Amino acid sequence: MSRIQLAMNVSDLDAAVEFYSKLFSTEPAKRKPGYANFSIAEPPLKLVLFEGPEGGTINHLGVETDDASEVEAAEARLSAGGLTTTGIDDTICCYAEKVETWVVAPDGVRWEWYVKTADADSMGDGGDADAMCCAPVAAEPVTFGRRVDAAPDTCC
Numbered sequence: 001m002s003r004i005q006l007a008m009n010v011s012d013l014d015a016a017v018e019f020y021s022k023l024f025s026t027e028p029a030k031r032k033p034g035y036a037n038f039s040i041a042e043p044p045l046k047l048v049l050f051e052g053p054e055g056g057t058i059n060h061l062g063v064e065t066d067d068a069s070e071v072e073a074a075e076a077r078l079s080a081g082g083l084t085t086t087g088i089d090d091t092i093c094c095y096a097e098k099v100e101t102w103v104v105a106p107d108g109v110r111w112e113w114y115v116k117t118a119d120a121d122s123m124g125d126g127g128d129a130d131a132m133c134c135a136p137v138a139a140e141p142v143t144f145g146r147r148v149d150a151a152p153d154t155c156c
Contacts, residue, residue: 003044008109011055015106020047022081023103023111056107065115068099074113075101092120 010016017036021027024047028036034051043063065071071088078085078101086102093100100114 003040003046005046005048006061007048007050009052009054009057010049010107011051011053012106013049013051016049016051016055019083019105020049022083023078023105025077056105056109058109060110060112062112062114065113068115068117071099071101071113071115078103078113090117092122093124096120 008016013034013036017028017031020038024038024040024045026038026040029039030037036049038045038047040047063074065074075085075088083103086100088099088101090097090099092098096116097118097120098114098116100112103111103113105111
């Protein structure tokens, strides 16, 4: 079986392990000082965490599902696990109609759980021009996990 490996820097390993354990309903396969890795069966993913001051350097990550019921189930599980989500939204983003929910990790990495329901002719749904596409609107926009003064002009 092939799977994607994602190696990320995190500033607080304990908080990151707690978050990703809830996000993927699994505990780390290996945990060492300053290091943890997860062998996640669904979705297939090898997630590696390195503790360091440069944590949170990814724009956003996502889990694409086959249908909206999986997005709804994920949102319910995440909320029940004590994670703050955006709730379920039907939206247009990145030239796609989607059903999605978002959650933010301790270092500001944004995760999108979604299903694409159709193609779209526009980047977004025509909302606020300063709002970030492919991410929940936030008072302090995050780009590559670091706070910035303004939202980016493009995404995806």
